[in-house]
Amino acid sequence: MSGWSRHARVLAICWRAAVAGEVEYRLNFFSNVALSAFWMVWAAAGASVYFRFTGTVAGWTQAEVLVVIGLFFTLNGLRQALLQPNLERMTDYVRLGTLDFLLTKPFDAQLLVSLRQVRVNNLLDPVLGLALTTVGVVLSGRGVSVVALAAFGLLLGCAVLLLYALTVLLMALAVVLVAAEELGRVSYAFVELSRFPVELYRNPVQAVLTVVPVAFLTTYPAAALLGRLDPYLLVIAPAVAVGAVVVATLAWRRSLHSYSGASA
């Protein structure tokens, strides 16, 4: 396991450097945290308009929808803090030849390219999101059992893996297409679709979002936390997540085979 600890240590150093570069701009940091909090209140207030006319939408109460909105902010924050800053640099990596340089390092290239950068401004978003989720659970008046909490942890982990797999897949595409900005929009759209539980949409949209698999991001973890998850998803979700990471890793390696280098 020394390989793992070495990789973890190197990534920690990369992140410390990235954080050190940004904490100088303190006003900017606090202004962005305040804005994140504002968007969360905005989303919760916006959803409350629906509940002026009905107590539940497709079986979801307002408090339960808050649980999902909180998870949406958690995942979207992770995307903005950890995944997006790396994805958006891919164009430059390929165009300027930085990728050649990164590939020669004695370090797993996929981990280095996909996790090297971190955007400090959104690092607190997952904390804010989980706080909203907690508020939603409390307001829903449901008790949370240890089993439900464990299932939630598992499914949230699967959601994060799924999001990571998508980013690696997009990076693999970026090596070929050299259009990271456009590809970044794809990952934005993927997460944005998980803002509400997928059951809030009617078919065929709901079916599409289940297959795509947007439902695995927020709907299923929320269902687990609220204690109404179909038990078979405890097997399916890890299978989907691990499968996605394997596919993305294979795609990444394949794209490197087709990559011929940019620096002289």
Place this chain on the structure above:
Amino acid sequence: MRDVVTAYPPLVRSATLVAATYRGRVALSLLTGFFPLLLMGVWLTIVAEGGPPKGWTTGDFLSYYAAATLLWNLSGDHVVWQWDADMRSGDLSVRLLRPVHPFHQYATNDLGHRLIFLTVLVPALVLAALLVPGLDYPVGPVRLAAVAAALVLAYAVSLLMASTFALIGFWSTQTSNAWLLWWGLGSFASGWVAPLALMPDWLRSVAVVLPFRTAMGFPVELLMGRLDARETAYGFAVGLGWLAAFAVLYRVIWRHGVRRYQAVAG
């Protein structure tokens, strides 16, 4: 003033050509602008489950959000990012040297892009109105002319409001966040978060005198035939009032702000 007027057609034309060159980007930003459709999707479920809220049927929601998508892509908000980037990089210095005021440079650039969006979205909206059952606009020549005027007013107000806000950049580096806060608050009063007809009464009565509805909800409601003659006239009056107010505010703030501007880069 004559110089500015003669400068508009060629500047807009060149911006249109630039936008047309990056067709892929236009298509992509249209595709990722699906947020209003998410909001609509939930409304459709509510209608299916419990009947139309306040008489809003599936057709009404389809008509509203189709038109709202057009308005969203027509807004002049985007100039805020351009101003912010140019003040930071110092590119504003170059723009100050040109014979046309920077406001018009950003406006013509944005207008060119909006025109490209319009050439895609207006036919799409007409097609949707013809093909999608329930999605209908009760329009005659008079109302169509009024809607066209309301669209121009919507663009002008959103452009002037955004440009006025962008001038905060002379004093602070937080323009874009301040703008997002302003926009986010305004989105409750514009018809973006939900149709104003479905909002609480107190919010609706505040919204009709604020500038946000002019830029979004007003033209949509007009197109849907939900406003009588008095409400239409009132909407135009409020919009024109804000247009004048922002024009004055812009000039005042510009005069003070530009003195503080120190080029960041050469």
